[in-house]
Amino acid sequence: MRAALTLPRTRLWVEFLVLFVGVPLVLAFALPPTMMWNVLAAATFAGVVLLHYTPGFEWTTLLTGRFDWIAFLAFTLVTAAASFAAVMIWMPEQLLVLPRAVPQVWLGIMIAYPLVSAIPQELVFRPLFFRRYGDLLPAGSALWINAALFSLAHLMYRDPIVLSMTFAGGVAFAWAYHVRGSFPLACAMHAVAGCIIFTSGLGRLFYSGAVGG
Numbered sequence: 001m002r003a004a005l006t007l008p009r010t011r012l013w014v015e016f017l018v019l020f021v022g023v024p025l026v027l028a029f030a031l032p033p034t035m036m037w038n039v040l041a042a043a044t045f046a047g048v049v050l051l052h053y054t055p056g057f058e059w060t061t062l063l064t065g066r067f068d069w070i071a072f073l074a075f076t077l078v079t080a081a082a083s084f085a086a087v088m089i090w091m092p093e094q095l096l097v098l099p100r101a102v103p104q105v106w107l108g109i110m111i112a113y114p115l116v117s118a119i120p121q122e123l124v125f126r127p128l129f130f131r132r133y134g135d136l137l138p139a140g141s142a143l144w145i146n147a148a149l150f151s152l153a154h155l156m157y158r159d160p161i162v163l164s165m166t167f168a169g170g171v172a173f174a175w176a177y178h179v180r181g182s183f184p185l186a187c188a189m190h191a192v193a194g195c196i197i198f199t200s201g202l203g204r205l206f207y208s209g210a211v212g213g
Contacts, residue, residue: 006055009136016133019047019124020149028155036156047124054132062127065182072188075172079193080200082168086161087201094201109198114191122187125150125170126177143178147171159205169193 023043027036051057087095098106125146134142147170154166169190176186197203 012133012136019043024153024155044120044124047128051128057131062183067182067185068180075189076192080196083196083200083202094204097201098198110195113194118190118194119187122190126186130178143174146174157205162205
């Protein structure tokens, strides 16, 4: 699932470093938290445009690949166990705070998160990363680099729990797309992870108000 390097390597490296390294570092250290959504929206739009013009890429390929229900259910159970355990250990006062205190907000997040967060992030970090830039990376390293850069994209939250969970999630999402060849599976895993995080109480670490904290 790697793209042929029909574009200049220097151009691809510049794009890669700006999108996957430069943007996260600028968000984490150079811009105020109020700029987060503007920068992320611009970076996501640029990533989708680059994906569209990647040689050999077709949007219909995102619908191919078998949906592995066993892997999805196993990931869901592990994520739920880890998330609720983390809340009960480090922030028990946040346990189920959204569904208990503001169920309307919680329901809105459950509906919106897969559409406005999980799918856009997956487009940039999985198809764009592997199809456009996969051949730049040493053989066998792309999945781990992908997970590390997905974690780096959350550096703006300045929290070890966030960085650890996003690295672990990045490994799972990259495996779903790059190894199993299923973009829907990667999106579903990402969506359920986000919904579990905001349901359990860990969402306090992942929302815009936590940026720079």
